Amino acid sequence: MIFTVLLTCLMAHASQGMVLQGCKSTSKTVWPKIENGRYNHRNSVEGYYICDKGYKFTKESNQDTPYGDRYAATTCKDDVLIAPACEVDPEGCKSTSRTVWPEIENGRYNHRTSVAGFYICDIGYKFTKESNQDTPYGDRYATTTCKDDVLIAPACEVDVCNNFWYPQIENGRKRHQNSTTGFYQCDMGYKFTKESIMDGRYGATTCKDDVLIAPACEVDVCNNFWYPQIENGRKHHHNSTTGFYQCDQGYRFTKESTQVAVKWSHRDYGVTTCKDDVLIAPACEVDVCASTSKTVWPEIENGRYRHRTSVAGFYQCDRGYKFTKESNTDTYGDLYAATTCKDDVLIAPACEVDPEVDFCKIYPNAIENGQYIGLNSAHALYFCNRGFTFTEESKKTGSTGYQIGLTSCEDNALVLPVCEKSV
Numbered sequence: 163m164i165f166t167v168l169l170t171c172l173m174a175h176a177s178q179g180m181v182l183q184g185c186k187s188t189s190k191t192v193w194p195k196i197e198n199g200r201y202n203h204r205n206s207v208e209g210y211y212i213c214d215k216g217y218k219f220t221k222e223s224n225q226d227t228p229y230g231d232r233y234a235a236t237t238c239k240d241d242v243l244i245a246p247a248c249e250v251d252p253e254g255c256k257s258t259s260r261t262v263w264p265e266i267e268n269g270r271y272n273h274r275t276s277v278a279g280f281y282i283c284d285i286g287y288k289f290t291k292e293s294n295q296d297t298p299y300g301d302r303y304a305t306t307t308c309k310d311d312v313l314i315a316p317a318c319e320v321d322v323c324n325n326f327w328y329p330q331i332e333n334g335r336k337r338h339q340n341s342t343t344g345f346y347q348c349d350m351g352y353k354f355t356k357e358s359i360m361d362g363r364y365g366a367t368t369c370k371d372d373v374l375i376a377p378a379c380e381v382d383v384c385n386n387f388w389y390p391q392i393e394n395g396r397k398h399h400h401n402s403t404t405g406f407y408q409c410d411q412g413y414r415f416t417k418e419s420t421q422v423a424v425k426w427s428h429r430d431y432g433v434t435t436c437k438d439d440v441l442i443a444p445a446c447e448v449d450v451c452a453s454t455s456k457t458v459w460p461e462i463e464n465g466r467y468r469h470r471t472s473v474a475g476f477y478q479c480d481r482g483y484k485f486t487k488e489s490n491t492d493t494y495g496d497l498y499a500a501t502t503c504k505d506d507v508l509i510a511p512a513c514e515v516d517p518e519v520d521f522c523k524i525y526p527n528a529i530e531n532g533q534y535i536g537l538n539s540a541h542a543l544y545f546c547n548r549g550f551t552f553t554e555e556s557k558k559t560g561s562t563g564y565q566i567g568l569t570s571c572e573d574n575a576l577v578l579p580v581c582e583k584s585v
Contacts, residue, residue, distance in 0.1 A: 185238035193236070199248040208235040213248035215262040216313075220247045255308030263306070269318035278305035281316050288321035323369030334365070334379040343367050348379035351386035355379070384436030395446040398431060406431040409446035412454040419444035451503030459501070465513040474500040479513035481524045486512045522571035531581040532567065541568040546581035553580045 187208050193201040199213040210233040211219075219225055223234040223246030234246030257278055263271040269283040280303045281289075289295055293304040293316030304316035328336050328344035333352045338345050345364040348354055354365045358377035365377025389397050389405035394413040398406050406422075407415075408431060415421055415432045421444070423430050432444025453474050459467040465479040474490075476498040485491050489499040489511030499511030525542035527534050531550045535543040544567045546552055552567045556579035567579025 185236075185241060185243050187236075191243075194243065194245040196245050196247060199246070201245075202233065208237075209245070210235055211246050211248075213251075215260050216251055217248040218251035220249050223247055250311070255306075255311060255313045257306075261313070264313065264315040266315050266317060268320075269316070271315075272303065278307075279315070280305055281318075283318035283321075286321055286324065286326055287318040288324065290317045290319050293317055322372050323367070323374045328367060329374070329376050331376050331379060333381075334377070337364060344376065346377050346379075348382075351382055351388070352379040353382035353385070383439050384434070384441045389434060390441070390443050392443050392446060394448075395432070395444070405434040405443065407433070407444050409449075412449055412452045412456055413446040414449035414452065416445045416447050419446075450506045451501070451508045453501075457508075460508065460510040462510050462512060464515075465511070467510075468498065474502075475510070476500050477511050477513075482516055482519040482521050483513040484516040486514050488512065521574055522569075522576050524576060525569065526578070529567075529578050529581065531583075532579070535566065538568075541570070543568060544579050549584055550581040551584045553582050556580050 187204045187206055191204070191209065193204075193209045195201075196211060198217045199211050199219075202210050202212045204210060208224075210227065210229070212233055213219055219231070219234040224237045225231050225234045225246075227233050227235050236246070237244045257274045257276055261274070261279065263274070263279045265271075266281060268287040269281055269289075272280050272282045274280060278294075280297065280299075282303055283289055289301070289304040294307050295301050295304045295316075297303050297305055306316070307314045324342055326339065328339065330336075331346060334346050334348040336344050337347045343361070344367040345361060346366070347364060354360060355378045358365045359368045360366065360377075365379075367377070368375045385403055387400065389400060391397075392407060395407050395409040398408045400406060408429075409415055415430075419432045420435050421430045422433050432446075434444070435442045453470045453472055457470070457475065459470070459475045461467075462477060464483040465477050465485075468476050468478045470476065476493060477485075477500075478498055479485055485496065485499040490502050491499045491511070493500050501511070502509045525534065525537075529544050532544045532546045535545055537543065545565060546567070552565065556567050567581070569579065570577040
């Protein structure tokens, strides 16, 4: 009986010693695990815990420590070791060095101020309308907000209008882009439509109702390098904007046609124009005054047509005649005179008697039905062809022995012998 009582006392004493030992802080103490926190260190009296970021110790936890509210210590109640507990820190909405900034899809935390955390979206994404973009940095950043002591991060969504995947367009292509816009160029012979947004020489993308709109190209009727054929003329060459035409020989451009001078050429060209998106080619009409191989040169009295250039026809007066003052002698001196043009009428120069010339000494090389022989001291000598003889009048002044006709002079006018058919 005595042995049984003694054994019971020893066991009770041993059991009591083990519980008391469990509340003590020793190197063998098994420190309890806690949610949202962890054991950190101990001293000779108790163990110290720390909460994870975004959490704080509950009011029931023992924070009567020399470390302030950063740590909480174990307690002992009824010989049971009790660890502190952690709960969500409503002050987790504040921006501190311990704040756990939430991760977001298609974006990332960038920096913080004393008020909030700032996020940035990845390339090709933008902040949702619900995100707080009321920041001093414009729409590049969005900040955290707080609702019911819960830290809410901004969210990112696909930026259809700025995702760097620019659509292809017909009859054009994308040339380059910046951080917000794609720039396009139309193919040769095409131009941007009136609805397209222009940025200098390029068409630019726009965004409407979160839909990316690319510029469009249409046929440029006035600059498509397909220039029309024209009657009595042809296209000579073209540059990047204009077709240059020439009229055929004997034709000229109409008054309605637009003409320009080309520096490297000696002529004017008719050029294309554009009105109301309609390409207008120059037109050619007959040039009455043109100098060509087909020009009918007018006959003149006391003179004759001699030759032409690409500009005008040239005339020469007969011996004993000179060009009138109205004739165009601004040519090769006074030997020739050129045609002129007035009101689309070709005007030939005119010849008049030269008063300084002695007509009695201007002898023709032949007479009708006769030939020139030579000169004597005062006359030119002619004879009649076979089958012809001088008239009775001509015989009076001529040499009947040799059938030679002589010239005579009356009032400064040369009188030639006349040959008639022999009887």
